[in-house]
Amino acid sequence: MHGLIGKMRAQPGQRAALAAILLEGTAAMPGCLSYIVAEDAADADVLWITEVWDGTASHEASLALPAVREAIAKGRPLIAGFESQVRTRPLGGQGLPAA
Amino acid sequence: MHGLIGKMRAQPGQRAALAAILLEGTAAMPGCLSYIVAEDAADADVLWITEVWDGTASHEASLALPAVREAIAKGRPLIAGFESQVRTRPLGGQGLPAA
Numbered sequence: 001m002h003g004l005i006g007k008m009r010a011q012p013g014q015r016a017a018l019a020a021i022l023l024e025g026t027a028a029m030p031g032c033l034s035y036i037v038a039e040d041a042a043d044a045d046v047l048w049i050t051e052v053w054d055g056t057a058s059h060e061a062s063l064a065l066p067a068v069r070e071a072i073a074k075g076r077p078l079i080a081g082f083e084s085q086v087r088t089r090p091l092g093g094q095g096l097p098a099a
Numbered sequence: 100m101h102g103l104i105g106k107m108r109a110q111p112g113q114r115a116a117l118a119a120i121l122l123e124g125t126a127a128m129p130g131c132l133s134y135i136v137a138e139d140a141a142d143a144d145v146l147w148i149t150e151v152w153d154g155t156a157s158h159e160a161s162l163a164l165p166a167v168r169e170a171i172a173k174g175r176p177l178i179a180g181f182e183s184q185v186r187t188r189p190l191g192g193q194g195l196p197a198a
Contacts, residue, residue: 003137005104005147019190026193034133034194036151038102038187048104048187050149052135052194088137088147091118094125095133095151095194 003088025071031058124170130157
């Protein structure tokens, strides 16, 4: 499995709008096992996106999906920056399909 | 929802053993919507634990579960340190029960 943990900073006051765009655009992505959008509890402009994919190919293919491309186009003006992105290899756990 | 994103450093060479203990001890936690254990792709001793709970009460209650207490006791000697822990409010996404 292939994973990403990303910290994204929204333009001031735009976090909720950005989150809604991300959730809408990522609802149907083949090979995506988990994609969770969360607000930082301490920083009012930060979102955390945690992703698990069945492999890197599915993640790369997702970037060409029309809904994802639309979300990127709509969301980009609301993003101030990407503050960190970590690549992981998820091993398992709750909330994933059985291995 | 209540979320946590934690970065844990294992004692050198102990990451796989630590991950196995965590996965075994956290398989049945009421109110836990997602609990994923992942290896850092770039640092051989780092694990990332991403958690989503239905609320803080479930998370706190989990720490008293016998399987979780056993995992903490077995895992603690294998942990070199906790390098970061972020509290989040998950909004939704794939891999969570429908809201």
